[in-house]
Amino acid sequence: MVRISTTLLVATAAIVALASRDSVSAHGGQPAHARSPERLEQRRLFMAEGKRSLKDCANSEASRRLQQRAVARRAAKADSIRAERRQRRRLDVDTVVSTSHKSNLTGLTNETDASELFGDEVKCILEPEVTQGPYYVNGELVRSDVREDQEGVDLYAEVQIIDVNTCEPVEGLYVDFWHCNATGVYSGIVASGNGDSSDATNVDKTFLRGLTPTDEDGVASYTSIFPGHYTSRATHIHLIGTYNGTLLENNTYSGGYASHVGQLFFDQDLISEVEATAPYSTNTQELTTNADDSILSEEAAEDFDPFL
Incomplete structure (x- = not known):
């Protein structure tokens, strides 16, 4: 991930490893903390099998093709963002010290070749079922730029969906x-x-909400702002993957079946850096850290990393 002035570019945001549809479902109303022993065992088995399957996919021809296209796609995105920033005369030439989730590369600048930034293998597998939260709204606009008039640190993110049963990307989710x-x-x-x-x-109002279909590489790309915080929850983003719905004439999406419900998180030091800037610094609500977030504590497990 590269931070360019007030812009965040999230590379390899997440890989959602889809199991068979029978074993993946949307949140059914059960509180996350009340999972039964049977449900916890299902979760453990899914994570173990999903991790093995994703590792097997890493050496497949399909994975190599996807990786090559990912480098080219993200390089083009990085060039586009750089051009936009130059045009707005706000390009920051400072380098960014990497953290564990940002990158393990050193000596990066805004002109570093994109293949160096985006050439890593995928490493993240998401749990198949997490609460969607109380503020989900269906029937949102199909779009990739969800910012509208909201101020904040620009965030460019992509999520890639891989079916670990076939090692192929999932298109049209x-x-x-x-x-x-x-x-x-x-x-x-x-x-x-x-x-x-x-x-x-x-x-x-519809700011910071939207849906977009995955492309032939299984990628859904978004332009947003870095999320703020509210009382009792750490900084996070919600995701739901839906298939077999209907795209309506008013550019909204209706119906379908949820195959993944998840949440994504950010490193605490990155949150602190963003929170020190306006308008985040005007937020008077209590900040909950990652360590104190109840949902994150349940999601984090061996080989399961929900961080961007």
Whole structure:
């Protein structure tokens, strides 16, 4: 991941290893902390098998083709972002010290060849079932840029979906992507604890929400801002993968079946750096760290890394 001034480019954001559809389902209303021993055993078996399958895929011809295309795709994206930043005359020439989830590369600059940045093998496997949270809204717009008028650190992210049964990318899966804004407010929701609960107009707002289908490489790309925080939760992004739905004339997506419900997180030092800037620094809600987040503590397990 490369940070360019007030921009974050997330490379190899996540690989969602899809099991058979029978073994992957959406959140059914059961609290995350109340999983039965049987459910926990299913989770353990899925993670073990998924990790083995993903490792097998890494040496396949399909994986090599995907990796070559990923380098080219991300290089083009990096060039596009650099050009945009130069045009806006805000390009930062400082290098960024890598952290464990950003990169283990050193000596990077804004002009580093993209193949050096994006040539790593995929390493992340996501758990098949995580709570979607109370602020999910269906029927959102199909789009990749969800920023609208929201201020914050620009975030460019991509999620790649691989079927570990075939080692092939999953094309045409609609990935729903949503999170709160820099001050901890979700659009489309009027509720206590979500900003000004007396502001009824928020129910009609759509910022920082959207769906986009995966392409032939199984990739869904997004342009957003780095999420803020709200009381009791660490900084995170929600994802839902849906198939067999209908794209409506008003450019929204309806129906279908959820094959993955997940959440993505960020390194704490990166969160701290972003939170020190405006408008994040104006957020008066209590900041919950990754170490104190109940959902993250359940998700984190051996060979399971939900961090961008």
